[in-house]
Amino acid sequence: MGVRCKNRCARLAGNYPSCVEDFELIEEMVEKWESLPASDRKPEQQWVIDVVRTLDVIEGQGLLGFWRSHAADSDRILQSFRVTGNSELATALGKSRFCQACIPVPGSSTAPKVMSASDKAQLNRLLFEVTDRIEAARDGLVELLPRADSSGSSDDDQEPATPTLNVEVTERLSCPYCGQSMELVVDTSIAQQRSTTDCEVCCRPFEVILECEPGSVTSLEIEA
Numbered sequence: 001m002g003v004r005c006k007n008r009c010a011r012l013a014g015n016y017p018s019c020v021e022d023f024e025l026i027e028e029m030v031e032k033w034e035s036l037p038a039s040d041r042k043p044e045q046q047w048v049i050d051v052v053r054t055l056d057v058i059e060g061q062g063l064l065g066f067w068r069s070h071a072a073d074s075d076r077i078l079q080s081f082r083v084t085g086n087s088e089l090a091t092a093l094g095k096s097r098f099c100q101a102c103i104p105v106p107g108s109s110t111a112p113k114v115m116s117a118s119d120k121a122q123l124n125r126l127l128f129e130v131t132d133r134i135e136a137a138r139d140g141l142v143e144l145l146p147r148a149d150s151s152g153s154s155d156d157d158q159e160p161a162t163p164t165l166n167v168e169v170t171e172r173l174s175c176p177y178c179g180q181s182m183e184l185v186v187d188t189s190i191a192q193q194r195s196t197t198d199c200e201v202c203c204r205p206f207e208v209i210l211e212c213e214p215g216s217v218t219s220l221e222i223e224a
C-alpha cells in the first residue's frame with residue numbers, strides 16, 4: 001500500500017506497480033472478454049475491446065487498414081471511442097471514412113476509386129491526428145480499470161473487475177420563464193446534445209443545449 005507507480009505520477013500501485021503492468025492487465029482482460037460470445041459481453045467490455053484492438057490495427061496498418069477490416073462495425077467502434085473519453089480521436093477517425101471508396105471490394109465489379117494527391121494528404125493529416133491521441137487513449141483505459149487492491153492480495157486468480165464508467169449524470173436547471181427548479185438526467189456519452197423540455201409547472205417549452213465529456217457535463221445552456 002502507498003507505493004506509487006514509477007511511470008504514472010498520481011497512481012497508487014497495489015497489485016499493479018507500474019503502468020506497464022496496467023497495459024498488460026488491459027491486454028489480459030481484453031483477451032478474456034474476446035473469448036466470450038459478443039452477446040455475453042457487457043457494453044463497457046466491448047468499448048475497451050473496440051478501443052484496444054482498433055488502436056492496434058491503426059498502428060499496424062494505418063487508417064486504410066482500419067476501414068478495410070471495420071467497414072461494417074465502424075459506427076459501434078466510433079461510439080466506443082466517444083464513451084471512453086476519446087471524442088476527438090473518434091471525430092478524426094470518422095473523417096477518414098472517405099478512403100473506403102479507394103479500397104477494393106473482393107468480388108465486386110466496381111473498380112475502387114484512385115486516391116488523389118489531396119485525398120492522400122488529407123488521410124495523412126487524419127492519421128497524424130489519430131496517432132497523436134493514441135497514448136492518451138490508452139492512458140484513459142487504464143483509468144477505467146479497477147483501482148489497485150489495497151489488501152495486498154497477490155492472488156491473481158481473481159477475476160478482474162469490470163471497468164465502469166458512469167455516463168449518466170443528474171443536472172439541476174431552472175425554467176427560464178417561471179424559475180421552477182428541476183432535475184435532468186443526462187447521458188454524457190453524447191458529446192453535443194440539444195433537447196426541448198416542457199416546464200413541469202408553467203408548461204412552457206425551452207431548449208437545453210449540452211456539451212458533455214463521458215461522466216460530466218462541460219456546458220449547459222438554456223434557451224427560452
Ligand SMILES: [Zn+2]
Pocket residue numbers: 175176177178179180199200201202203204
Ligand atoms: Zn416554468
